[in-house]
Amino acid sequence: MAIKDLPREELVLPGTPACHGCPAMIALRTALKALGSDTIIVLPACCAGVCLGVYPAASFNVPVLNIAFEASAAAASGVVAALKRQGKGDTNVVVWAGDGGTYDIGLQALSGAVERGTDFLYICYNNEMYSNTGIQRSGATPYGAWTTTTWEGKAEHRKDFPGIMKAHDIPYVATACPSYPEDLFRKVQKAKAIAGPKYIEILAPCPTGWRFPVDRTMEVGRLAVQTGSWALYEYEGDELSFNGRSKQLLERKVEPKPVEEYLEVQGRFGHLFKPKRDEERLAEIRRHLERSWDRFRKQAECSAA
Amino acid sequence: MILIDTGDRIAAKAAQMARPEVLAAYPITPQTVIVEKTADYVASGELDAEYICVESEHSAMSAVIGAQAAGVRTFTATSSHGLALMHEMLHWAALARLPIVMANVNRALAPGWSIWADETDSVAQRDTGWIQFYCSSNQEIFDTIIQAYKLAESREVQLPVMVNFDAFVLSHTSMPVEIPEQRDIDEFLPKFKPFWKLDTANPFAHGSILPPDKYMEFRYIVQRAHEAAKELIPAIAEEWKDRFGTYHGGLIEEVGCDDAEFIIVAVGALGAEARVSVRNLRDQGYRVGLARMRVFRPFPEEELRRIGENRTLIVVDRNISTGSGGAVFTEARAALHGVPGSRLYGFVAGLGGKDVTYQDLEDMAKKVIRQEASEVEWWEWNETGGV
Numbered sequence: 086m087a088i089k090d091l092p093r094e095e096l097v098l099p100g101t102p103a104c105h106g107c108p109a110m111i112a113l114r115t116a117l118k119a120l121g122s123d124t125i126i127v128l129p130a131c132c133a134g135v136c137l138g139v140y141p142a143a144s145f146n147v148p149v150l151n152i153a154f155e156a157s158a159a160a161a162s163g164v165v166a167a168l169k170r171q172g173k174g175d176t177n178v179v180v181w182a183g184d185g186g187t188y189d190i191g192l193q194a195l196s197g198a199v200e201r202g203t204d205f206l207y208i209c210y211n212n213e214m215y216s217n218t219g220i221q222r223s224g225a226t227p228y229g230a231w232t233t234t235t236w237e238g239k240a241e242h243r244k245d246f247p248g249i250m251k252a253h254d255i256p257y258v259a260t261a262c263p264s265y266p267e268d269l270f271r272k273v274q275k276a277k278a279i280a281g282p283k284y285i286e287i288l289a290p291c292p293t294g295w296r297f298p299v300d301r302t303m304e305v306g307r308l309a310v311q312t313g314s315w316a317l318y319e320y321e322g323d324e325l326s327f328n329g330r331s332k333q334l335l336e337r338k339v340e341p342k343p344v345e346e347y348l349e350v351q352g353r354f355g356h357l358f359k360p361k362r363d364e365e366r367l368a369e370i371r372r373h374l375e376r377s378w379d380r381f382r383k384q385a386e387c388s389a390a
Numbered sequence: 391m392i393l394i395d396t397g398d399r400i401a402a403k404a405a406q407m408a409r410p411e412v413l414a415a416y417p418i419t420p421q422t423v424i425v426e427k428t429a430d431y432v433a434s435g436e437l438d439a440e441y442i443c444v445e446s447e448h449s450a451m452s453a454v455i456g457a458q459a460a461g462v463r464t465f466t467a468t469s470s471h472g473l474a475l476m477h478e479m480l481h482w483a484a485l486a487r488l489p490i491v492m493a494n495v496n497r498a499l500a501p502g503w504s505i506w507a508d509e510t511d512s513v514a515q516r517d518t519g520w521i522q523f524y525c526s527s528n529q530e531i532f533d534t535i536i537q538a539y540k541l542a543e544s545r546e547v548q549l550p551v552m553v554n555f556d557a558f559v560l561s562h563t564s565m566p567v568e569i570p571e572q573r574d575i576d577e578f579l580p581k582f583k584p585f586w587k588l589d590t591a592n593p594f595a596h597g598s599i600l601p602p603d604k605y606m607e608f609r610y611i612v613q614r615a616h617e618a619a620k621e622l623i624p625a626i627a628e629e630w631k632d633r634f635g636t637y638h639g640g641l642i643e644e645v646g647c648d649d650a651e652f653i654i655v656a657v658g659a660l661g662a663e664a665r666v667s668v669r670n671l672r673d674q675g676y677r678v679g680l681a682r683m684r685v686f687r688p689f690p691e692e693e694l695r696r697i698g699e700n701r702t703l704i705v706v707d708r709n710i711s712t713g714s715g716g717a718v719f720t721e722a723r724a725a726l727h728g729v730p731g732s733r734l735y736g737f738v739a740g741l742g743g744k745d746v747t748y749q750d751l752e753d754m755a756k757k758v759i760r761q762e763a764s765e766v767e768w769w770e771w772n773e774t775g776g777v
Contacts, residue, residue, distance in 0.1 A: 123590045124590065137595055137599075139600075140600050140604060143593075145593075147590065148588040149593075149594075149595035149596065150596050152597070153452070153479060155448070156448065156452035156478075158449075159453045160453065161456060162456065163412060163414060163442065163453035163454055163456025163457035163464075164460045164588065166411075166412045166442055166453070166456075167456070167457040167458075167459075169440060170412065170439075197444060197445030197446070197449055201442065201444075
C-alpha cells in the first residue's frame, strides 16, 4: 500500500494545538486511518491530551476518555467490559499514551490489563522523555541524551519495553515510526483484527524535546531506523519479523548509517560533539547498539527455528 | 427472606441484587469477602456481569470509571490502604460525574499494621466529591447499598457514593437481614440509563483541559449536586421504608432527641452501640438522646444546627484528622457556629479497633453531664502506649 492509498477520512481534525512538526499527531492521524471511526480512545496525561484541545473543542473525531497518568490500561479494561455487555465488542478500544505513561508510571496497570487478556490495543508514542512537563528523563530516554533532569546526559540506557510486553505472551507486539506510514498503517490494521491485548510502540521524534528543526521530524525518524537506533519489527505470537530497512539491517544486506548522523542532528546529544567529541560515550552508544542487534538476530533465529 | 450473614456477605448480596454489569475489585482485609462473594455470584451466574480481577485498588477504581463512562452500572469495594491508593481516582470519578457505588470497610491505616475498625480511611477522602454513608447494622448495609444506586444515578446528583461500615464489628459479624424479592428491588432500582456515555456514534472528548474560566463552574455544579443529595437521601429512605419496611433515618437517625438536654453524636457501629447507652442513661434519669449521622458528605449542617439548639452535643469520633481533631467534632463545631445555647464536647475513641462499649459511651456522657469533661478528650488513652 502506498501513502496515496490510505483512507481519506481524517479523524484528527485541523486546528489541533500540537507543536509544529509533532510526531505524535502525525502518527495518530495515520493510526486512526487504520482504526476508523468505530474507535474509543483512552487518553492518559501526556502531550496528546494537550493536542486534543481545550474544552469544549476537541481535535480527535472519536470519543475520548481522558484519564489519570497511570490509569489508562485499567480504565480501558473497564471500557472494554462495558462495551462487551452492550454487544459492542467490535468497537476498537485504544489507549494512546506517551512513554512516561507506559514505561514508568503506567507500567503496573498495563501489565495487569495485558495479563488479564483485555481485548484492546495499547499504543505508546515514544518520544523518549516526559515531554508534556517539558523534557525530563523517562525509562525510555536513551543513554547520553540531555533532558532537564539529566543535564550532563542520561547515564543509563533505556529499557526494552516491547520486550517486556512480549514477555507477557500476548498475540501482537510491534514497533513503528511515523516516517514509515505504510508500515505503521499496516501494523495498526493488523492489530485491530486480532483479539486480545495488542501493543504497538511508535517512535516519536520530537523537535521540541530533541532539539531539531520542526521540518525534520520525518527525516530524523528515518535516520533513527537507518542507523539502527530504532528497529521496525513485529511479533505475531512467537513469530518475529523485521520490516523494511530494519529487516535489511538484521540480515546484513545493508550497513547501518553511522549512528553519529542520527545523533548530530539532535541538540539533546550536542554535548557529545561540542566542544569536543566525547569518544567514550559515543563508543558506549555504538557498543549498546551492537548488543541490541546481536540480541535481535538471536531472537530472529529462535523465532525461525 | 431473612438472611443471617456477615456485613461483607450482606454487602455482596446487595451488590448482586443491584445488578451492576461491571465489577472490579482488589482484595484487602477485611473487605476480601466482598471480592470473593461477588466473584462467586458472577461465576455461578447469579449475577450476570463482567468481573475484572484488577491488579490494584487504583486500577479497580480506574476500571469502574472506564466501565461507568462507557454506560453501565458498576460496583467495587475496598478498605483502608486500598481506599488511600484510590485517592486520585476518587476525585476523578466524582468530577467525571460517574454514579459508581463502592463499599468501604472502615479500617485503620499503618504503620503499625492494623486491620481493625477506624474511620480515618474514609474521613481522609471527604474532599473528593463522593457522597459518604456510614452504616450501623448489616440491614442498613444492605438497604444503603441499594439506595445508594438510586441516589447516585438520579439526574440531580450524578455522583459516586461510598457506603462505609466498620471492620469486623460489622464486616465479620452475622446479623439477621431482611432481603426483599429481586423483582421488588428491580422496581425500586430500574436498569441503569446513563445521561451520557462514550459512544462512537456521537464522538466527544470527556475530561479535556478546563481553563480557569470554566473549571470553577464545574466544581460549583458538583457542590450543587451535594446540596440536592441532602434532599434526596431522606426521600429515598422514606420510599424504601414504604416499599420494604426497614428504615434507618434520613441524613441523621435521631433517638430520643426531642426532650434531650444532651445528645450523643456518632457514626457507624458506634452509633448502634450508643442506642444502648441512651436507653440505659434514660433509665437512670438522664435526658440523653442520640443523633447518629448516616451521612458525612454532604455534611448535614442544617440538621445538626436544629438538633444542637439549646443542647449539649457529645461527639464521639472513631477517626482523627491529626493536628485538628475528630472530623465529626470539628465539622460539627463549625456547623454550630452561632446556634443559640449549643455546647459541644468531643471524644476521640476506638482508633485502630480499640473496643468502645455502650458502657464507655455512657461514661463519656456522664463525664460531660457532671461537667468533668474537657472540650476534647482521647478516651482511655494509655500513657505507656499500652505496653
